[in-house]
Amino acid sequence: MTSKLPAANDPAQVERQYATDQHLQTRIDTQRRYSVGRELEAEVDRLLALDGSEALLDVGSGPGHFPGRLAAGGHSGQLVGADLSGGMVQKARASFGGVEFVQAGADALPFPDATFDVLTARHMLYHVPSVPAALEEFRRVLKPGGRFLAVTNAARYMPELWDAVDEAATLEATLIPLTQIRGGVAAAFSEANGEAWVQDAFGNAQPAVLDNxxxxxxxxxxxxxxxxxxxxxxxxxxxxxxxxxxxxxVLAQRFRAGPWTVSKRTVFITAAR
Ligand SMILES: C[S@@+](CC[C@H](N)C(=O)[O-])C[C@H]1O[C@@H](n2cnc3c(N)ncnc32)[C@H](O)[C@@H]1O
Known part of the structure; x- marks a missing residue:
């Protein structure tokens, strides 16, 4: 075995994984093609209840789908996406008009205090080196009364899939680094610790879950x-x-009776400045 899996927030791994949108796009396509049940985007819209006039910053915006969707839907307030990866920013700029994309880390946002009405951090806080430092920065750029939404995976996200990986790793030790992903993400930012961190930063935090x-x-x-x-x-x-x-x-066993259903629990944490 040549490698070990570092934590989900190891900067070198994060940089390699997101140098371009190639690997993330595989996972986005998987979600789009095979998801069943209530939709994540509908839950985000329900929780944010945007009127379209808000200045909104999406941190860790990746290839820009979320602010891009808002722009296409007629959002008239300022829309900004920020991402650490230059490759992601390049892809986002090429894909979506009506949104300003900037290359920046979550803990060093190039905006004055009190700039945004809404700040979203979707599936990215488990990658930052220091969650408290990022949350402090998010709070700084939000206006008083501004709203924050974090989206992350629950500790039991796709348990059937990761159980299958665990089983395969008992047959082939080369897979052990892959088995460490679920624990790594959960330890970095999940329902187990995320609500307390947001509560510390904002003085309030409201969790919600989506099962599909x-x-x-x-x-x-x-x-x-x-x-x-x-x-x-x-x-x-x-x-x-x-x-x-x-x-x-291992997967041959799982598919013996037909399609295989893997459950997902997504966690949302909202707060107000
Ligand atoms: C799992 S992707 C999520 C992308 C998008 N928010 C979504 O939900 O599809 C994580 C993104 O966070 C970015 N990222 C990782 N660490 C970051 C940091 N410290 N500051 C800003 N962006 C970061 C990565 O480059 C990547 O684009």
Whole structure:
């Protein structure tokens, strides 16, 4: 085995994983194609209840889908996306008009105090080196009365999938770094610690959850999803071949009776400045 999985917020891993949108796009496509049940975007819209006039900053905006969707929907207030990755910012700028995209870290946002009415941090706080430092910065750029929304994975996010990875790792030790992903994300920012951190930063925090699922028709998209993670990308070709064989053996059992349903629990934490 040539590699170990560092924490979800290891800066070198985060930089490699998000240098371009390639790997993230695989996971976005997986979610779009195979999600069943209540939609995440509908829950975000319900929680934010935007009237369209707000100045909104989306931190960790990646390829820009969220502010891009708001712009396309006629949001007339200022829309800004910020991301640490130059590749992501480039992709977002090329994809979406009506949004300003800037390259910046969550803990050093290039905006004056009290600039935004709303700040969103979607599936990104588990990557930052210091959650309290990022939350402090978010609070700084929000106007008094401004609102904050964090979106993250619950500790039990896709448990059936990660149980299958655990099982495959008992057949092939090369997969051990992949088994550490769920624990790494949960430890970095989940319902277990996120609400307390937001409460500390804002003096208030309101959690909500969304339960839905992925329904996979066949093992291939499951493998593609797993193979988009840094822990897989760090394996050499021999390790990948052996890891894939073990995963295929375990997944064959899961698909014996037809499509395989993997449950998802997403956590939302809102706060007001
Ligand atoms: C899982 S992606 C989420 C992208 C988008 N928010 C979404 O929900 O599809 C995480 C994003 O956070 C960015 N990121 C990671 N660490 C960051 C940091 N410290 N400051 C700003 N962005 C960061 C990554 O470059 C990546 O684009």
């Amino acid at each position: 699922a992925l329904m996979f028709p066949a093992p291939e998209p499951v493998l593609a999803y797993l193979e988009s993670h840094s822990a897989w990308l760090a394996l050499d070709e021999t390790e990948k071949r052996r890891g894939r064989a073990a995963l295929n053996e």
